[in-house]
Amino acid sequence: MTVIEMKSGIIEEIQEWKEKRNAILLAHNYQLPEIQDIADVLGDSLQLARAAAETSADVIVFCGVHFMAETAAMLNPEKTVLLPDLEAGCSLADSITADQLRAWKAEHPGAVVVAYVNTTAEVKAESDYCCTSSNAVDIVRSIPEDKEILFLPDMFLGSFVQRETGRENMHIWMGECHVHAGIAPEHVEDVLTEHPEAELLVHPECGCSTSSMYLMSEGILPKDKTHILSTGNMLKHSKDSQADEFIVATEVGIIHQMQKQNPEKRFVPANRQAVCPFMKMITLEKVLDALKENKHVITVPADTAEKAKLSIERMISIG
Incomplete structure (x- = not known):
């Protein structure tokens, strides 16, 4: 059996278990490509929090990191919130x-x-x-x-x-x-030199965000080509923009969705090493185990949640 056939079989099983349990799969934009592709809702933290608050599902499988699953649990005390890997934390x-x-x-x-x-x-x-x-x-x-x-x-x-x-x-x-702090001004400068016509999309958590704002105010970075945006707004902007090339200063996982939405455009990471190991911990196999074995239930003490x-x-x- 090939890797593609194995993945296809796991995805089919995930879909079957989702139906059995009336489950919804929420995934952050930084997740592995195969997790992004099977998500019912894919988005940034705000989009996923809103989806968690509005869902009628009995089970929420959160493909993100621990604080995201906690937030979903606090918004849905009557539902089962699952985090497929308990080690998926957050340095911030x-x-x-x-x-x-x-x-x-x-x-x-x-x-x-x-x-x-x-x-x-x-x-x-x-x-x-x-x-x-x-x-x-x-x-x-x-x-x-x-x-x-x-x-x-x-x-x-x-x-x-x-x-x-x-x-x-x-x-x-x-x-x-x-991860974001590791995207430094010199990374952006180097990539801009190689791609001078590209639009620059910067997440405000990045180590280069403050310098980008300063360089915009000084006229060194063109205001019409420099945008400081959340991950959700990066996706929207790259879809709506007439530009055909973008430098992306955030965790590289988002580029999968950008490329999928805009196959004719080019997306270049500001720093190819900007990979969050926590976001990459959740796999198809772990999602399936979560649904089959109720792994891992995230709860928050009632007084804290209140x-x-x-x-x-x-x-x-x-x-």
Whole structure:
């Protein structure tokens, strides 16, 4: 039996088990290509959170990382949420704990806490708003200007939001995603030299995002060809744009979907090494095992979920 035949057989079995269990398969844009191809909903963190909140399925199989499955579990306490690999974590979510956040809040009494969705349930429970890269600017703009803001945990996204909103009373936690932080300005410069006519798509978590904003403001990067976007908006922009070549500064997994949507266009990663090992842990075999053996059920303590739910609902409703 060939590899293609084996995969085809596993996919058929996954479809059968999905029907048996009334399950939905949610997958992030950074997943392996074969996982993206079988997903019922494929998207960024905000799109997947909304899909989890709206689904009528009994079982949610989350092909992403741990904090995403936690968010789905908090939105659906009556449903079964499965994460096919418990080791699928997130270096950014690990960069702040609930205890650290409580200590930070004590230093800034009365401040509004805006937490990126890449955080644990315990951190979300200590926050006033959650956000994703696609609505972080809208959420900060919705907060009264006289309110001090604690933004966490990603320093690159925080810097982008601060620059976009002009908020001077905004404090930023010094956390980072090790994959996005590894996409440096010199990577972008090198690829731009090789592809001078390409549009540049930059995720705001990237280590090159701050320099890209500065270079745009100085006229060194053309504003009409440089776009700082969430993964979901990168997909939309690359589909709608008249350009035929794009440099993509984010985790390379998204290029599979970009190429699939736009077979006539060319997509070049800013850094070919920008691969998240956690996002690549989930395989077809693990998805099948999850459905057959109920692996691995993700739950959140009721008191934590209750505290966190308001911040998550605010994230879903804005932007």
